[in-house]
Amino acid sequence: xxxxxxxxxxxxxxxxxxxxxxxxxxxxxxxxxxxxxxxxxxxxxxxxxxxxxxxxxxxxxxxxxxxxxxxxxxxxxxxxxxxxxxxxxxxxxxxxxxxxxxxxxxxxxxxxxx
Amino acid sequence: xxxxxxxxxxxxxxxxxxxxxxxxxxxxxxxxxxxxxxxxxxxxxxxxxxxxxxxxxxxxxxxxxxxxxxxxxxxxxxxxxxxxxxxxxxxxxxxxxxxxxxxxxxxxxxxxxxxxxx
Numbered sequence: 001x002x003x004x005x006x007x008x009x010x011x012x013x014x015x016x017x018x019x020x021x022x023x024x025x026x027x028x029x030x031x032x033x034x035x036x037x038x039x040x041x042x043x044x045x046x047x048x049x050x051x052x053x054x055x056x057x058x059x060x061x062x063x064x065x066x067x068x069x070x071x072x073x074x075x076x077x078x079x080x081x082x083x084x085x086x087x088x089x090x091x092x093x094x095x096x097x098x099x100x101x102x103x104x105x106x107x108x109x110x111x112x113x114x
Numbered sequence: 115x116x117x118x119x120x121x122x123x124x125x126x127x128x129x130x131x132x133x134x135x136x137x138x139x140x141x142x143x144x145x146x147x148x149x150x151x152x153x154x155x156x157x158x159x160x161x162x163x164x165x166x167x168x169x170x171x172x173x174x175x176x177x178x179x180x181x182x183x184x185x186x187x188x189x190x191x192x193x194x195x196x197x198x199x200x201x202x203x204x205x206x207x208x209x210x211x212x213x214x215x216x217x218x219x220x221x222x223x224x225x226x227x228x229x230x231x232x
Contacts, residue, residue, distance in 0.1 A: 034220055042225065
């Protein structure tokens, strides 16, 4: 069964500092991986997705993530945090064939300090 | 934005009453999903559909039923609402379509329905 683990339910960074949000997955087949962002009282918005075309994936708002099969990881990074990045971030996994469910991690709430 | 409309957006209901939430899409996507979001649990899958009249259970399906009689509509029913079903409910859609050069694999989400059971 597929699963996703996000380490750290809350992360705080200073404005301008590196953002690193961790995601590890377990999957018996090569997965599709996603990062979503949720702003208060809104739905989830796709930040980026991994579909095996490239291991380093660039997304919106300056975020990127690197797929590392050996570490079963898909960590989200941004070189310089902005106040507007404060939100909750979810990592999700979906199967490459036969399994069309999306399994989400428990989320990481990012706080950006001025 | 993907054409997904959830209704109602907010609802307060009493314990023991049936409640139906509606998800309507204009994207003609094959797959539709209902999730609930609770603090500390992220999003958990309740039920999903892979076509008209084709549905399956997710990880937290007890107390919920679904129906999909048309491609565009996916209904979630709480048969007899309980306080533990107080949550924010999200509908999602996907085409989950992948070829070598086309990777439409992501899910798109509605704005959510905040349900309170008193």
